[in-house]
Amino acid sequence: MIARVIVDVPSRQTDRPFDYEVPQELQGWIEPGSRVGVPFAGRVLQGFVIGLAPLDTAEVDRSRLKAIAELLDPLPPLRPDLIELAEWVSDKYCCTMIAALQAMLPAALKGKAERYVRWSESFEANEPAAAAAVLLPEGMREWLKRSGAVKLDALRERFPDAAEYVKAAIRLGLLEEQVAIRDKVSIRKVLTVFPPDNVEEAEIAIEQWPARAAKQRDILAHMLSVGTSMPMQQLLAETGSSASVVKAVADKGWLTIREVETERDPYAGRLFKKTEPLKLTEGQAQVLEQIAASVHAREPKPFLLHGVTGSGKTEVYLQAIQECLDMDRQAIVLVPEISLTPQMVERFKGRFGDAVAVLHSRLSHGEKYDEWRKIRERRAQVAVGARSAIFAPFESIGLIIIDEEHESSYKQEESPKYHARDVAVKRARQHGAAVVLGSATPSLESYAAATAIRSQHGSGASAAAALLTMPGRVADRPMPPVEVIDMRSELQAGNRSMFSRKLYEELANRLERGEQSVLLLNRRGYSTFVMCRSCGYTAMCPHCDISLTYHQKTRLLRCHYCGHSEGAPAKCPSCESEHIRFFGTGTQRVEEELVKLFPGIRVIRMDVDTTTEKGSHEKWLKLFGERKADVLLGTQMVAKGLDFPYVTLVGVIAADTSLHLPDFRSAERTFQLLTQVAGRAGRHELPGEVVIQSYAPEHYAIQTAQQHDYESFVREELMHRRAMGYPPYCRLILITMSHEQLPMLTDVGERFAQRLRDAAGVAGVYGRVDGTSGPKALDVLGPVASPIARMKDRYRFQCMIKYRGNVDATGLLNKTLQPFLQGTEGRGVQFGIDVDPHMIL
Numbered sequence: 001m002i003a004r005v006i007v008d009v010p011s012r013q014t015d016r017p018f019d020y021e022v023p024q025e026l027q028g029w030i031e032p033g034s035r036v037g038v039p040f041a042g043r044v045l046q047g048f049v050i051g052l053a054p055l056d057t058a059e060v061d062r063s064r065l066k067a068i069a070e071l072l073d074p075l076p077p078l079r080p081d082l083i084e085l086a087e088w089v090s091d092k093y094c095c096t097m098i099a100a101l102q103a104m105l106p107a108a109l110k111g112k113a114e115r116y117v118r119w120s121e122s123f124e125a126n127e128p129a130a131a132a133a134v135l136l137p138e139g140m141r142e143w144l145k146r147s148g149a150v151k152l153d154a155l156r157e158r159f160p161d162a163a164e165y166v167k168a169a170i171r172l173g174l175l176e177e178q179v180a181i182r183d184k185v186s187i188r189k190v191l192t193v194f195p196p197d198n199v200e201e202a203e204i205a206i207e208q209w210p211a212r213a214a215k216q217r218d219i220l221a222h223m224l225s226v227g228t229s230m231p232m233q234q235l236l237a238e239t240g241s242s243a244s245v246v247k248a249v250a251d252k253g254w255l256t257i258r259e260v261e262t263e264r265d266p267y268a269g270r271l272f273k274k275t276e277p278l279k280l281t282e283g284q285a286q287v288l289e290q291i292a293a294s295v296h297a298r299e300p301k302p303f304l305l306h307g308v309t310g311s312g313k314t315e316v317y318l319q320a321i322q323e324c325l326d327m328d329r330q331a332i333v334l335v336p337e338i339s340l341t342p343q344m345v346e347r348f349k350g351r352f353g354d355a356v357a358v359l360h361s362r363l364s365h366g367e368k369y370d371e372w373r374k375i376r377e378r379r380a381q382v383a384v385g386a387r388s389a390i391f392a393p394f395e396s397i398g399l400i401i402i403d404e405e406h407e408s409s410y411k412q413e414e415s416p417k418y419h420a421r422d423v424a425v426k427r428a429r430q431h432g433a434a435v436v437l438g439s440a441t442p443s444l445e446s447y448a449a450a451t452a453i454r455s456q457h458g459s460g461a462s463a464a465a466a467l468l469t470m471p472g473r474v475a476d477r478p479m480p481p482v483e484v485i486d487m488r489s490e491l492q493a494g495n496r497s498m499f500s501r502k503l504y505e506e507l508a509n510r511l512e513r514g515e516q517s518v519l520l521l522n523r524r525g526y527s528t529f530v531m532c533r534s535c536g537y538t539a540m541c542p543h544c545d546i547s548l549t550y551h552q553k554t555r556l557l558r559c560h561y562c563g564h565s566e567g568a569p570a571k572c573p574s575c576e577s578e579h580i581r582f583f584g585t586g587t588q589r590v591e592e593e594l595v596k597l598f599p600g601i602r603v604i605r606m607d608v609d610t611t612t613e614k615g616s617h618e619k620w621l622k623l624f625g626e627r628k629a630d631v632l633l634g635t636q637m638v639a640k641g642l643d644f645p646y647v648t649l650v651g652v653i654a655a656d657t658s659l660h661l662p663d664f665r666s667a668e669r670t671f672q673l674l675t676q677v678a679g680r681a682g683r684h685e686l687p688g689e690v691v692i693q694s695y696a697p698e699h700y701a702i703q704t705a706q707q708h709d710y711e712s713f714v715r716e717e718l719m720h721r722r723a724m725g726y727p728p729y730c731r732l733i734l735i736t737m738s739h740e741q742l743p744m745l746t747d748v749g750e751r752f753a754q755r756l757r758d759a760a761g762v763a764g765v766y767g768r769v770d771g772t773s774g775p776k777a778l779d780v781l782g783p784v785a786s787p788i789a790r791m792k793d794r795y796r797f798q799c800m801i802k803y804r805g806n807v808d809a810t811g812l813l814n815k816t817l818q819p820f821l822q823g824t825e826g827r828g829v830q831f832g833i834d835v836d837p838h839m840i841l
Contacts, residue, residue, distance in 0.1 A: 001021075001022040001027060001030075001052050001053070001054060001055060002019050002020070002021060002022070002052065002053045002054070002055050002060065002065075003019070003020050003021075003022050003030060003034075003036070003049045003051075003052055003068060004017040004018070004019060004049065004050050004051040004052070004053070005017060005018050005019075005020050005036065005038055005047040005048065005049055005050070005068075006018075006047060006048045006050055006097050006098050006101060007038060007040050007045050007046075007047045007098070008045050008046040008047060008048075008098055008102075009040070009045065009098065010096060010098060010099060011096070012096060012818075012821045012822055013822055015096040015097055015098070016097075017050055017051070018038075018040070018047075019060050019065060020036075020038050020047075020065065020066055020067060020068045021055070021062075021065045021066065021067045021068070022052070022067075022068055023067050023068060026068060026071055029071050029074070030049055030052070030068065030071060031049070031052065031076055032049055032050060032051055032052065032076070032078075032080055032083060033048070033049065033076030033077065033078035033079055033080060033082070033083060034048070034049040034071060034072075034073065034076045035047070035048055035049075035071075035072040035073050035076070035077055035078075035109065035111075036048075036049060036068045036069070036070065036071055036072060037068070037069045037070040037071075037072060037111075037181040038066070038068055038069055039066050039069055044069050044070075044181065045181075046072070046110075046111045046112070046181050048078060048083075048098075048101050049076075050083050050097075070181065072111060072181055072183075073109075075376070077105055077109055077376070077393070078101065078104060078105070078393070079393050079395060081427075081430045081431070082104050082391060082393065083101075084430065085104075085391075085423070085426060085427060085430065086100040086101045086103075086104060087100075088426055089103070089416050089418050089423065090416070091810070092418075092422070092810065092835060093415075093416045093417055093418050093833070093835050094733075094810055094813060094814060094817075094833040094835060095415045095416035095417070095833070096415075099415045099416045100416050103388065103391065103412075103416055103418070104388075104391040105372075105391075106365070106368045106369045106372045107365050107368065107369075108183055108365045108366065108368065108369035109183055109369070110183070111181040111182055111183045112181065112182065114151060114152075114181075114182045115151070115152040115177065115178070116149040116150060116151055116152065116177070116178045117144070117149070117150060117152055117155060117166070117170070117175045117176065117177055117178070118144065118148060118149040118150070118175070118176050118178065119141070119144040119145050119174075119175065119176075120173055120174055120175060120176045136162070136165050136169060136174075137159050137161070137162045137165065140159055140162065143158070144175070149178060152177075187261055187373075188261070188262055188263070188264055188366060188370070189259040189260065189261055189262070190231050190232075190233075190259065190260055190262045191231065191232040191233075191257060191258075191259055192229050192230065192231055192232065192257070192258060192259070192260040193223065193229060193230060193231075193232055193235050193246060193250075193255055193256070193257055194229045194255065194256040194257075194258070195223040195224060195226070195227060195228065195229065195255065196220075196223075196224075196254050196255065199224060202220060202224055202254055203224065205220070205254065206220055206221055206224075213248075215241055215245045216245055216248055216249045216252075218239060218241070219235070219239055219241055219245055219246055219249050219255075220249055220254050220255065222235070222238065222239050223235070223255060229260075232246065232257070263370040263373075263374075264364065264366040264367045264369075264370045265367070265370070266358065266363050266364075266367045266371075267345070267349065267358070270349075272346055272349040272350045272353070273346075273350050274350060274351075274353070275347070275350040275351050277315075277318070277319055277322070277351075278312075278315050280312070280315065280316070280319070281312065281472075281474060283311070283469075283470045283471070283472065284311075284312050284315065284316050284470065286468075287305060287307075287316055287468045287470060288316050288319055288320055288323075290303070290468060291303060291316070291320045291323075291399075291434055291436055291468075292320060292323045294434035295320065295323055295324050295327065295329075295398050295399055295433075295434050296323070296327065298398075298432035298433075299432065299434065300425075300428045300429045300431070300432050300433060300434070300435075301428075301434050301435070302425055302428070302434075302435040302436075302437065302466070303434065303435065303436045303437065303466065303467075303468050304405075304437045304439075304442055304446050304447065304449075304450040304466065304467050304468065305436055305437065305438040305439070305468045305469075305470070306439065306440070306442055306447070306467065306468070306469045306470070306710070307438065307439075307440060307469070307470030307471075308440050308470065308471060308472065308473060308479065308679070308708065309440045309473075309479075309675070309676065309678070309679025309680075309683075310473040310474060310477060310479075310679060310683050311440075311470040311471070311472060311473055311474065312470065312473075312474040313403070313438045313470065314347060314403075316470075317333065317401050317403070317436070317438070318347065318348070318351050320399060320401070320434075320436065321333070321351075321352070321382060321399060321401075322351075323399075324398035324399040325352070325355070325381055325382070327398055328396070329396045329397065329398030329399070329433075330381045330382065330383075330392075330394040330395075330396060330397050330398065331381070331382050331383075331397070331398060331399040331400070331401070332382075332383045332389060332390060332392055332394070332397060332399075332400045332401070332424075333348065333382065333383070333384045333385075333389075333401045333403065334385065334386065334387065334389055334390060334400075334401065334402045334403065334410070334420055334424070335384070335385075335386065335403045335404065336386065336403075336404050336407040336409045336410070336640060337360060337361060337386040337387070337409050343621070343625075343642065343643060344384070345358055345384065348382065348384050352381075352382050354379075354380070355380055355381045355382055356380060356382045356383075356384055357371040357372070357374045357375050357380035357382070357383050357384070357385075357392070358371060358383075358384050358385060359371055359372065359383060359384070359385030359386070359388065359389040359392070360385050360386045360389075361386060362614060362615075362617065364614070372392075372393070375392050375393055375394060376393045378395075386409070387409065387410055387412060387420045390420045390423050390424055390427065391423075394431075396431065397427065397428070397431040397433045398431070398433050398434070399433055399434050399435075399436070400424045400427065400428055400433055400434070400435045400436070401435075401436045401438065402420065402421055402424055402435070402436070402437050402438065403438050403439075404438070404439055404640055404676075405421055405437035405438060405439045405442060405443065405446060406439045406441055406442055406443040406446070406672055407640075408669070408838045408839070411836075411837075411838040413839065415832075417833070417834045417835065417837075419836060419838075421437065421446070422836075440675060440676065440679060440710075441671065441672040441675045441676065441710060442710075443668075444668060444714065444717060444718065444721065444727070444728055445727055445728045447714060448718065448728040449728070450466045450467040451467060477682065477683070477684075478682070478687070479678075479682075479708045480650070480678060480681040480682040480687070480688035480689055480690050481689055481690070482678055482690040482691075482692060482705070482706040482707075482708070483502060483689075483690070483691050483692070483706075484655075484692045484694060484697045484702060484703075484706050485500040485502055485503065485691060485692065485693045485694070485697075486694065486695075486697045487500065487693050487694060487695050488695055497593070497597075498585050498589075498590060498593055498653060499593070499597070499653075499693075500691070500693050502691055503651045503691045503693065504597070506649050506651070506689065506691060507598065507631070507649065507651070508598070509649075510630070510648060510649050511598060511601065511630055514627075514646075515646050515647075515648045515649070515686065516624070516627065516629070516630060516631070516632070516644060516646045516647045516648070516649075517630065517631045517632070517647065517648075517649040517650070517651060518631075518632045518633075518638055518642070518647055518649070518650045518651070518677065518680050518681070519590065519594075519631055519632070519633040519634075519638075519650075519651045519652075519653060520634065520635070520636070520638060520639055520650070520651070520652045520653065520673075520677045521585065521586070521587050521590055521633070521634075521635065521652075521653040521654060521657070522635050522636050522654075522657045522658060522673065523585070523586050523587065523635070523654070523657055530547075530548065530550055530557060530568065530569070530580060530581070530582055531580070531581060532572035532574060532575065532577055532579060532580045532581075533577075533579040533580070533581055534572060534575055534577035534579045535572060535574050535575040535577065537572050537573065537574040537575065537580075539557050539569070541559035541561070541562065541564050542564065543559070543562050543564055543790075543791070543792050543793045544559055544561045544562050544564075544788060544790055544791045544792065545788055545789045545790040545791075546559060546560075546561055546788055546791075548564075548566070549586065550568055550582050550586075551588065551609065552588045552589070552592065553588065553609070555567065555568055556568065561788065561791055561792075562791065562792045585653065585654065587605055587607045587633060587634065587635060588605070588609075590633055590653060591603050591605045591633055594631060594633070601630050601631060602628065602629040602630045602631070603629065603630070603631045603633055604620050604623060604624055604629040604631070604632050604633065605633045605634060606620050606632065606633070606634035606635070606637055606638055607634055607635045607637070608635070611637070617637075620632075621642070624644065625644060627646060632647075636673060638677070638680075639673055639676045639677035639680070640676050642680055643680075643683055644680075644683075645683070645684035645685065645686065646686065647680055647681055647682075647683070647688070648681060648682060648686045648687065648688050648689065649681060649688070649689055649690075649691070650677055650678055650680050650681040650688065650689075650690045650691070651690075651691045651692075651693075652674060652677060652690075652691070652692045652693060652694075653693055654693060654694075654695075655670065655674060655692050655693060655694040655696075655702055656670075656694055656695050656696050658670055658673070659696060659699060659701065659702075660696075662787050662840070663839065663840050664721070664724065664726045664840070665838070667699070667700070667701040667717055667720075668701075668717060670699075670701045670702070670705075671701040671702075671704060671705050671713050671717075674692060674701075674702065674705035675705050675708065675710070677690075678690040678692075678705070678708070692705070692706065700712075700713065700716045700717075701713065701717075704716070723770070724770065725768075725769045725770030725802060727836075729804065730769050730802050730803060730804040731802070731803050731804065731809065731836065732800060732801065732802055732836060732837055733800070733801040733803075733809055733810070733813060733833065733834065733835050733836075733837075734798060734799075734800055734801075734833075734834040734837040734840060735752075735798060735799040735800075735801070735813070735831060735832070735833055735834075736786060736796060736797070736798045736831070736832040736834070737749050737752070737783065737796070737797045737798070737799075737829050737830065737831055737832075738791070738794040738795060738796045738797075738829070738830045738832075739794060739795060739827075739828060739829045739830070740793060740794055740795070741795075742795045744827055744828070744829065745795050745797055745829060746783075746797070747827075748820065748825070748826060748827055748829045749782075749783035749797045749799070749829075750783065751825070752783075752799070752816065752817075752820055753780055753782060753783050753799050755816050756780050756799070756801070756812065756813065756816045757780050759812050759815060759816050760778045760780065760812060763778075763808075763812060765777060765778045765803070765807050766778055766779070766780075767779065769802040769803060769804055775804070775805045776804065776805030776806060776807060777803065777804055777805065777807070778801065778802070778803040778807050778809060778812070779801070779802045779803070780799060780800075780801055781799065781800040781801075781802065782797070782798055782799040782800055783797040783798065783799045784797065784798065785797060785798075786798045787840070794830075798840075800840075801813065810835065813833065817831060817833075
């Protein structure tokens with residue numbers, strides 16, 4: 001057999017399958033999806049089998065064919081449908097096939113080659129080798145014989161001055177060199193002690209146990225009293241004994257010690273209260289009926305579920321999943337990373353118990369690997385997770401749910417730059433599954449597509465299936481009233497505080513009544529920049545064209561793009577003036593101000609700086625849920641997925657943070673964030689209130705958010721998008737180029753853009769793309785300097801492709817890129833391709 005293998009080399013030059021012979025002993029093991037170790041360019045590398053063919057039908061020179069070196073997994077980690085999906089991802093998002101395949105596997109399986117040496121048992125017959133043995137450092141021979149195969153790094157560490165002797169020993173055959181692929185994390189095994197099978201005999205033996213071995217007797221007695229196996233470490237902790245004592249009892253035949261495979265369960269020891277399905281409102285029942293009908297029909301159909309915050313979307317998800325499980329099919333639930341709170345996990349675990357596997361970035365590599373194995377081995381039927389959970393290795397998917405589908409975190413920012421929403425629709429087609437995109441503020445692309453289907457098909461059944469709405473909250477609870485405060489008026493009235501008089505007053509009221517508040521400021525750190533008031537000097541990152549952010553706790557200036565940090569200056573480095581001040585407001589500074597204004601206030605701050613430790617999200621939210629804090633202050637991670645009954649006030653410190661960014665989606669993101677955070681207030685019996693502070697209160701994104709009026713926002717925003725020719729009226733591809741030398745980057749960028757225009761002209765599609773252009777066109781904008789023109793000491797330019805209609809833009813791009821990536825024309829310039837970009841910075 002010939003195996004077609006994608007080798008783990010992240011290079012465009014090797015982005016194709018290579019042929020390898022399947023050794024006779026592996027014929028029955030290797031299949032499409034298998035992970036193997038293969039010789040490649042003098043090394044042994046990891047690879048993935050994507051196809052097999054009989055040797056006699058393959059057009060290859062057998063004499064030059066290399067054999068697969070090893071099989072890394074008894075069960076293939078990739079299913080055939082995932083290989084097909086990887087080919088689609090590679091083609092659609094202009095990435096290498098290996099990048100697409102790696103995205104589908106847990107990090108634990110991203111193996112690397114390691115070199116081992118072992119003592120050769122046959123060296124005695126070799127006289128030169130036997131002579132060389134005398135030259136080896138003292139103790140090396142005995143250590144190697146005792147240890148078996150050892151890592152070359154471990155040998156170097158133990159015998160640092162023996163390099164020449166070791167090389168000579170390998171050449172002479174005294175030592176054998178081996179290469180093997182080893183994973184970052186393996187299956188966890190725990191040394192476990194088992195009690196005796198014959199309890200009666202053991203009890204008699206205890207009575208006759210010699211007095212000098214009292215510790216051994218106590219160990220056996222303890223195991224008999226427990227009556228079941230236990231980890232060695234637990235036994236030692238409970239008895240205060242040592243491993244040698246336990247081993248002595250085992251040597252006598254009364255105990256058994258062996259390694260037992262055990263899972264790293266991130267929720268071990270947690271009891272999830274079992275929940276029953278709730279009675280649905282009429283609106284919820286209608287939505288569920290349509291989703292369930294699609295699941296039962298095995299119809300790959302996408303639904304857009306537009307439900308206001310608090311409308312009960314989660315209960316619809318839970319009951320739809322139950323319909324799916326009743327058909328012996330599986331379900332995938334995606335939630336934004338920042339919404340994957342313990343509350344969300346509790347809802348799914350409480351309803352479906354151990355049938356749920358959870359996949360997200362806050363798990364360790366080992367925990368993620370074990371959750372992934374639960375799915376692959378069919379011990380879990382529901383996967384709940386962030387973006388990458390869309391690749392869960394299920395074999396019969398019936399339902400895919402994407403909650404808060406508008407969230408930008410569903411778009412991956414590193415290669416492969418896929419969007420989980422598009423991958424979900426493709427995977428649903430493979431499995432005949434329904435897709436539910438849920439949001440209170442759907443992305444304009446999703447909403448425009450759904451309403452276009454409705455208008456195209458009239459008011460028939462197919463139209464209703466595309467767009468599902470839940471316009472009211474559960475139990476007819478009112479949406480919280482929103483008051484917008486013009487901070488310019490506050491300044492004119494002499495209020496220089498970061499809190500308006502209204503917000504200050506409402507915070508004081510909540511403290512007095514024992515209710516809770518949520519404050520949003522989508523900017524971490526203490527202040528956004530440091531500036532000298534004498535000369536205008538601003539502290540900038542030396543590696544990026546961006547100002548440094550001051551962090552009060554560490555007293556450091558930090559770049560949030562490359563990680564550079566430096567101490568805060570006491571004097572201006574430019575003019576030595578002492579009038580250097582911190583400008584702008586970050587979450588740290590808000591926390592400090594709250595403590596000053598309200599002595600005794602209990603504040604929990606949640607941002608990237610306070611949630612880096614494992615379990616920190618859960619810890620802070622648990623404390624807030626137990627009412628051990630008055631205010632939850634944070635960045636956008638406090639805006640979604642939180643449901644606390646005593647939160648009656650939501651305050652937005654600065655609604656304009658992202659409103660004026662150089663990005664066509666800035667108004668949409670502002671509206672979504674304000675609507676989502678407003679939805680945290682008044683979700684239960686107590687009524688809620690929202691205060692939004694802004695320097696641009698007249699902006700339509702803020703005005704419509706105040707009225708909870710999504711449709712009005714969409715009408716206004718689509719008008720702007722159509723006039724400027726932006727999605728959903730066209731598609732975009734962003735090409736970012738970077739190089740250490742600006743002249744080189746300028747030259748390559750100009751030539752690349754011109755070649756792309758020429759290729760579009762030859763294809764007959766080159767032309768302006770805007771609201772008035774025809775049904776089929778492609779335009780190339782740029783190259784221009786990126787909004788952040790230098791990052792990590794590399795200058796950055798970007799080109800934008802805008803196209804509409806049935807245009808093979810990725811095909812044109814790939815063809816144009818080839819000489820720049822593989823030949824000398826690129827001159828070291830790095831190209832990054834982002835299809836349907838969400839960030840243009």
